Amino acid sequence: MSTLxxxxxxxxxxxPRRARLTAAKRRQYGAAYVLVLPFFLIFVAMVIVPLVYAxxxxxxxxxxxxxxxxxxxxxxxxxxTDPLFLSGVGRMAIFLVVQVPFMIALAxxxxxxxxxxxxxxxxxxxxxxxxxxxxxxxxxxxxxGYLYGPDFGPFAQIGRALGMGPPPFFxxxxxxxxxxxxxxWSFIGYNMIIIYAALxxxxxxxxxxxxxxxxxxxxxAWSIKIPAVRPALLLTVIFxxxxxFQLFTEPKLMATLAPNVIGTAWSxxxxxxxxxxxxxxxxxxxxxxxLLGIVIMIVSYIVQLSTQRKERxx
Amino acid sequence: MSAxxxxxxxxxxxxxxxxxxxxxxxxxxxxxxxxxAPAAPQSASQVPQTEIDKAMDTETTxxxxxxxxxxxxEIKLFTTKYPKIKVNLxxxxxxxxxxxxxxxxxxxxxxxxxxxxxxxxxxxxFTLGDGNLLDLTxxxxxxxxxxxxxxxxxxxxxxxxxxxIPQDTGPMGLLYRDDxxxxxxVEVPKTWDDFAAAAQTYHxxxxxxxxxxxxxxxxxxxxxxxxxxxxxxxxFDGQQTVKVDLANAEAQKIAKFWxxxxxxxxxxxxxxxxxxxxxxxxxxxxAALPIAAWGPVFLQGTAGKTSGKWRAVDLPQWDASQVVSSxxxxxxxxxxxxxKNQIAAxxxxxxxxxxxxxxxxxANEQFLFPAMKEILTDPSFVNxxxxxxxxxxxxxxxAQISGTVSPDFQWLxxxxxxxxxxxxxxxxxxxxKTDAVAGLQAWQDACAKFAKDQGFTVA
Numbered sequence: 001m002s003t004l005x006x007x008x009x010x011x012x013x014x015x016p017r018r019a020r021l022t023a024a025k026r027r028q029y030g031a032a033y034v035l036v037l038p039f040f041l042i043f044v045a046m047v048i049v050p051l052v053y054a055x056x057x058x059x060x061x062x063x064x065x066x067x068x069x070x071x072x073x074x075x076x077x078x079x080x081t082d083p084l085f086l087s088g089v090g091r092m093a094i095f096l097v098v099q100v101p102f103m104i105a106l107a108x109x110x111x112x113x114x115x116x117x118x119x120x121x122x123x124x125x126x127x128x129x130x131x132x133x134x135x136x137x138x139x140x141x142x143x144x145g146y147l148y149g150p151d152f153g154p155f156a157q158i159g160r161a162l163g164m165g166p167p168p169f170f171x172x173x174x175x176x177x178x179x180x181x182x183x184x185w186s187f188i189g190y191n192m193i194i195i196y197a198a199l200x201x202x203x204x205x206x207x208x209x210x211x212x213x214x215x216x217x218x219x220x221a222w223s224i225k226i227p228a229v230r231p232a233l234l235l236t237v238i239f240x241x242x243x244x245f246q247l248f249t250e251p252k253l254m255a256t257l258a259p260n261v262i263g264t265a266w267s268x269x270x271x272x273x274x275x276x277x278x279x280x281x282x283x284x285x286x287x288x289x290x291l292l293g294i295v296i297m298i299v300s301y302i303v304q305l306s307t308q309r310k311e312r313x314x
Numbered sequence: 315m316s317a318x319x320x321x322x323x324x325x326x327x328x329x330x331x332x333x334x335x336x337x338x339x340x341x342x343x344x345x346x347x348x349x350x351a352p353a354a355p356q357s358a359s360q361v362p363q364t365e366i367d368k369a370m371d372t373e374t375t376x377x378x379x380x381x382x383x384x385x386x387x388e389i390k391l392f393t394t395k396y397p398k399i400k401v402n403l404x405x406x407x408x409x410x411x412x413x414x415x416x417x418x419x420x421x422x423x424x425x426x427x428x429x430x431x432x433x434x435x436x437x438x439x440f441t442l443g444d445g446n447l448l449d450l451t452x453x454x455x456x457x458x459x460x461x462x463x464x465x466x467x468x469x470x471x472x473x474x475x476x477x478x479i480p481q482d483t484g485p486m487g488l489l490y491r492d493d494x495x496x497x498x499x500v501e502v503p504k505t506w507d508d509f510a511a512a513a514q515t516y517h518x519x520x521x522x523x524x525x526x527x528x529x530x531x532x533x534x535x536x537x538x539x540x541x542x543x544x545x546x547x548x549x550f551d552g553q554q555t556v557k558v559d560l561a562n563a564e565a566q567k568i569a570k571f572w573x574x575x576x577x578x579x580x581x582x583x584x585x586x587x588x589x590x591x592x593x594x595x596x597x598x599x600x601a602a603l604p605i606a607a608w609g610p611v612f613l614q615g616t617a618g619k620t621s622g623k624w625r626a627v628d629l630p631q632w633d634a635s636q637v638v639s640s641x642x643x644x645x646x647x648x649x650x651x652x653x654k655n656q657i658a659a660x661x662x663x664x665x666x667x668x669x670x671x672x673x674x675x676x677a678n679e680q681f682l683f684p685a686m687k688e689i690l691t692d693p694s695f696v697n698x699x700x701x702x703x704x705x706x707x708x709x710x711x712x713a714q715i716s717g718t719v720s721p722d723f724q725w726l727x728x729x730x731x732x733x734x735x736x737x738x739x740x741x742x743x744x745x746x747k748t749d750a751v752a753g754l755q756a757w758q759d760a761c762a763k764f765a766k767d768q769g770f771t772v773a
Binding site: 063064065066067146149150151152256257258259260261263264274277278279280 | 585589590594727730744745
């Protein structure tokens with residue numbers, strides 16, 4: 001944008017120079033296209049083509065007997081009335097409402113604490129909070145699976161020692177919170193880093209001015225820092241919305257520990273996976289995946305819209 | 315259903331007759347071994363020996379997907395005998411991931427192996443429709459079926475074709491802790507009624523331990539219980555008609571039996587093949603374990619410190635007057651139709667599992683429980699005394715059990731779904747200690763609905 005604005009006067013004053021510039025620009029554009037090409041090719045081959053193919057698949061119906069036939073929107077209609085899919089989406093909505101605010105709040109708190117410069121061992125703490133994100137989700141789920149273990153897990157042992165019995169980590173409702181906890185543990189550090197980076201990029205003059213005006217640190221955090229990192233917060237919220245609806249690894253691995261609680265449709269993504277690979281119905285799975293994508297887009301849009309309105313009103 | 319010990323009769327002359335007469339045979343019981351039955355007439359014409367010789371003397375690379383550990387030792391025997399043939403061994407995962415990749419490769423029309431390991435219960439899912447497996451009948455000697463117990467043959471020879479060469483099997487027996495039962499003063503139960511009573515007594519005497527665990531996530535074991543009781547919940551005609559009959563009165567009896575043990579608290583309901591269960595086996599939480607013939611070696615590895623305390627016996631019976639068993643697990647090597655080297659691939663699958671040296675190696679070194687009679691009676695196999703089982707000849711016991719497995723148990727062409735759904739229906743009832751018969755009905759309903767949705771005619 002800014003280059004265009006700057007270039008405008010020159011264009012108006014000197015015609016020959018403009019021609020030369022355009023030729024140079026053209027060469028530049030040519031180079032840009034060449035440089036972008038590898039990404040673009042891979043993007044088309046790995047994202048666009050599979051997406052289009054999945055979209056195509058979702059309009060067909062393949063049965064073990066009778067083969068493939070065009071089904072129109074039948075798969076979508078079926079999905080919208082499929083209690084397994086809907087309950088999965090509902091469960092993720094609860095997950096979203098409970099887990100995401102908690103996670104973002106903690107991430108923000110840690111980021112502000114680190115940024116305040118009043119924390120001892122700041123570098124170590126920053127790393128310590130971030131490290132869980134570097135642990136692969138599979139490893140994290142296995143590790144928590146052990147910790148939650150009703151017989152030999154440390155929590156169960158503590159519970160028994162206190163005469164209370166093991167905590168119900170793997171019960172129907174307990175499982176939701178058990179998985180929320182794993183996701184919190186994994187992603188607080190990640191979100192913290194995004195917010196922290198945004199905080200670091202703020203000009204310190206702002207704080208100094210506030211301090212001169214007699215603002216306390218909490219006051220600075222509340223009135224200056226948080227509003228200033230709103231775009232970063234929005235980013236973390238959108239990422240979390242997407243991440244929540246796409247939850248897969250944790251329930252998939254917890255399913256080996258509590259197969260009767262997780263089942264095949266605990267999360268919509270897990271359900272799509274099971275439909276594709278257990279039920280051998282790739283077409284219906286494609287429709288489920290597309291619907292899930294639409295749900296994610298809608299929710300992300302709502303989140304964005306609501307924050308925009310807040311920005312405008314403030 | 316009665317079947318002790320089921321045998322092959324001289325009048326059993328065709329493979330087609332085998333299927334239809336098995337009920338009758340089973341009912342007869344007793345009798346001689348009948349090894350010299352006349353050769354079965356073949357429906358398809360045999361591949362001439364000259365063609366086989368030519369194929370085995372041509373430079374060929376066979377791709378083989380399996381998850382059997384150390385199988386290169388057996389492959390070596392084959393490649394030594396047929397040096398022109400190379401075998402490209404690939405392990406794409408065990409169980410579900412293996413089948414998923416196999417199905418994907420078949421759908422893609424390329425990248426599929428020549429030979430693949432396929433478990434008994436999944437054969438039908440690959441013979442569906444036009445079929446992806448090669449009928450091996452023309453590739454094997456007509457006498458091959460005499461090499462196997464009848465029930466094994468009935469697993470691979472279905473709907474008029476031979477779809478795999480049996481590799482290993484899993485006849486069901488009962489392993490139990492001699493010391494724990496003795497301490498509790500409980501006799502080893504011979505019938506399931508005794509078993510239920512023993513479970514109550516045992517748990518009351520030893521409140522921290524259970525006679526048995528009922529896993530809420532092990533459809534294979536539950537299906538084996540059905541099989542033993544003579545329930546035949548599934549049929550598939552090879553075309554498009556299936557029978558799904560999981561909730562009949564007999565099956566309800568079995569579900570109620572195990573459900574009652576769980577709800578009364580006499581049996582635990584831990585998920586098997588998971589940490590708690592492994593620990594439970596090692597520390598005496600379970601005093602008995604109904605498991606297949608691959609179980610004894612598995613247990614030895616899991617509960618090493620309980621060595622010398624376990625014993626193996628027949629499963630308890632529903633009818634005290636006879637001994638019937640069933641099967642859980644076991645697999646075959648099948649040849650894919652897509653293979654460009656079908657003759658060599660078929661000979662490879664055949665050699666691997668029927669060459670005596672190779673088959674004995676599987677049994678004695680990899681501890682695959684054998685399918686062939688010759689190995690089931692080989693002294694080097696049956697005479698092994700196992701310290702873990704107090705010196706008992708466990709192989710001999712299970713080899714004997716293999717002879718009591720009732721034949722003719724069929725599978726649906728979508729067992730993945732049936733097994734997965736178990737965890738949400740009957741398995742869930744076991745887990746939540748709710749009505750097992752209702753759980754069984756829910757399982758039946760889900761499976762029948764799936765069959766209909768997939769376009770099957772549900773009989």
